[in-house]
Amino acid sequence: MTALFVGSFACMAFGGELSENTRIESQQLGYALQYRTYTPAGIRPDRRYPVLLVTDGPWYIAQGNMVDTLDAMINAGTIPPVFVVFVDNRDPDDLAQNRRTDEFMCKVAYVNFYTAELLPALYRQYPISPRREDTSILGLSFGGLNSACFGALASSRFGGIGMHSPASDRHIEAMLPLYRDGDQEPLNVFISAGTRRDNLQAARKLAAALEQDGHEVTFEINRGGTHDWDNWRDLLDEALVTLLGPGQAPAP
Secondary structure: OOHHHHHHHHOOOOOOEEOOOEEEEEOOOOEEEEEEEEEOOOOOOOOOEOEEEEOOHHHHHHOOOHHHHHHHHHHHOOOOOOEEEEEEOEEOOEEEEEOHHHHOOOOHHHHHHHHHHHHHHHHHHOOEOOOHHHEEEEEEOHHHHHHHHHHHHOOOOOOEEEEEOOOOHHHHHHHOHHHHOOOOOOOEEEEEEEOOOOOHHHHHHHHHHHHHOOOEEEEEEEOOOOOOHHHHHHOHHHHHHHHHOOOOOOOO
């Protein structure tokens, strides 16, 4: 990002800017991906800002209303200004092909794509902090399992992991040995689940295991929530506050 481009956002008072798709050719994965970046309003080029990476990005935008939620929470001082990267797991040349079921199952090459390719590209383009404490990832269902995988495999780069309705008991059981056999740095964890036709049992098990492992866990239960966007959208603000911390309240 040029200095002129960064400066143009400093004049914006309330609404962040959502970019068009950016294509990236991954050597780690051997194929192309695309992503969109939310830039908060009023950023300063002499500061470095936290970054949240979101898998299933197009759905968090369209069905999760996440851009409006970010604008509202940043303006209210509920969360700090943050860059949010909405990663599209579909083939950019054929959107009918979604690779999430392959990428999200603790695939090392997918983790390496973020740490060795995506994050460095973002650091070059935006005023984003490289500190692990300022770097988080959020996902839903299998994407929630993916966040847990990132915590297990890349805690040196990711300090926060967020999970809406993470996967199933079978997937959690297959992933947990990565924590038992690894040596992760302390993680800030958000996990949520609904009480009706959702992955509540799996979410409880994962929350208990991570808490026993010494990580800071926030576990939210949505009474009556099911495995759908009405549930995840309701708990988006809790996830953002947990992962990003409080912002600065606007002056009266």
